[in-house]
Amino acid sequence: MDAVNANSPSMKGAAVLMTGLGKDYVPPLTFKNLFTLDWRRRPMTAVENVNLNLFQGGVHAFVGPNGAGKTTLLKLVTGLLQPTRGTVEVLSMDTMRDPVRVRSFVGYCITDSRSFFLRLSGRENLRFFGALQGFEKRERDHRVARLLSDMELDDVADRQVMTYSEGMKQRLAIARALLHEPRVLLLDEIGRGLDPRLREKIYRMFREEQVEGRGATLLMASHNLEEVATLADQVYVMSRGRILASGTLADVQPAIREVFKED
Ligand SMILES: Nc1ncnc2c1ncn2[C@@H]1O[C@H](COP(=O)(O)OP(=O)(O)O)[C@@H](O)[C@H]1O
Ligand SMILES: [Mg+2]
Incomplete structure (x- = not known):
């Protein structure tokens, strides 16, 4: 399957660079605006003002209360949302200048982009999205069948x-x-709606197959x-649109306590 991976960007350099x-x-x-003449x-x-250089490989987590800006940040990385200020580069490609190429290296499962x-x-649905990505039929159907089975969707x-x-x-959104096989995966509240057994299985799959395997x-x-x-x-701790702390989970514990207290 070379349609997608031709001219692969370098394995060196940042996975995602936000400036x-x-x-x-x-x-x-709103209607009210008309009357208040506002x-x-x-x-x-x-x-x-987010400035981050995320290295390739591994799991980078944005943590923070509701409304902190996490989903918005991930959408900016997909290139589906345009920054008001600054830039995002994925594997050294600018998301606004090179949107189609960026998206060929990015896979996302974002809460309100779960449209089918x-x-x-x-x-x-999966065959349709696979066709858009340029797979030939046999390869596409093979991948679709395997992902449906991995996600335990065979019966439905x-x-x-x-x-x-x-x-x-x-x-289904995870399968899509x-x-x-994107180099960069964006996962928004991935465990939501899944029972504990499936959640565990999917976390393990991301860790072992996607991060360690690929x-x-x-x-x-x-x-x-x-x-x-x-x-x-x-871990990157977010509150009100800003990154307040970063490091291992242990490093950022105090910041996490702080931002969830405000909530
Ligand atoms: N399409 C939108 N239009 C207007 N405001 C939005 C939109 N999407 C998100 N917001 C606002 O932006 C802020 C950050 O939201 P979001 O990125 O969804 O945060 P989080 O994912 O951390 O809960 C919130 O105050 C939210 O209400
Ligand atoms: Mg969100």
């Missing part, structure tokens, strides 16, 4: 996605993220400290 990264959201115009909708800063064709089956693979539970959709780099966002303790090598 002066910031994102503001402008709230949508046309200056005040932007809301979700991510502010609801009338198609799980298998049909040919059912319409609209009949899936939250946990099944979550596992892994389809093209040398992939994982960026995860989580407010679940147990999940972080199980998976993370390097």
Whole structure:
């Protein structure tokens, strides 16, 4: 399968480099704005001045309470969201200048990007996304079958996605993220909706097959400290759009206590 991995970027250098990264959201115009003549909708800063150099390989975890900016940060790395300030580079490619190439090396499972064709089956959805990535049919169908089985979706693979539970959709989204064996994986609240046995199995799969087996780099966002303790090598504590501390889980314990106290 060389369509995706041709001209692979170097294994040296940063997996992800964020420089002066910031994102503001402008709230949508509301009816009230019309009457108060308040046309200056005040932007809301979700991510502010993040400077990080994430090495290749291993698991980097962004931790913080709800609203800290974790999901926004991961979306900026996908290139699906445009930074307001600063830049993001993935494997030395700028996400805004080279979006298509960046996405061929990135797989993501982000909470509100779990969209599928609801009338198609799980298998049909994966085949569709696999085709977009340029796989030839046999290779694609083989990968799809293996991922459906790894994610324990065999029994429901040919059912319409609209009949899936939250946990099944979550596992289908994980399968989609892994389809093209991405060098960089972005995982947002990955354990959500999964029972403890599946969660354990999926954590182990990420660690053993993706990180140790293939040398992939994982960026995860989580407010679940147990999940972080199980998976993370390097932890970044986030609050109100900023990175407050980084290091091993032990290093950042005081910062974690602090940001969850505020919450
Ligand atoms: N599409 C959006 N439009 C406006 N505000 C948003 C949008 N997405 C997120 N936000 C706001 O940005 C902040 C950070 O959100 P988010 O990145 O989802 O944080 P986290 O994932 O850490 O919970 C929150 O205050 C949230 O309300
Ligand atoms: Mg989030």
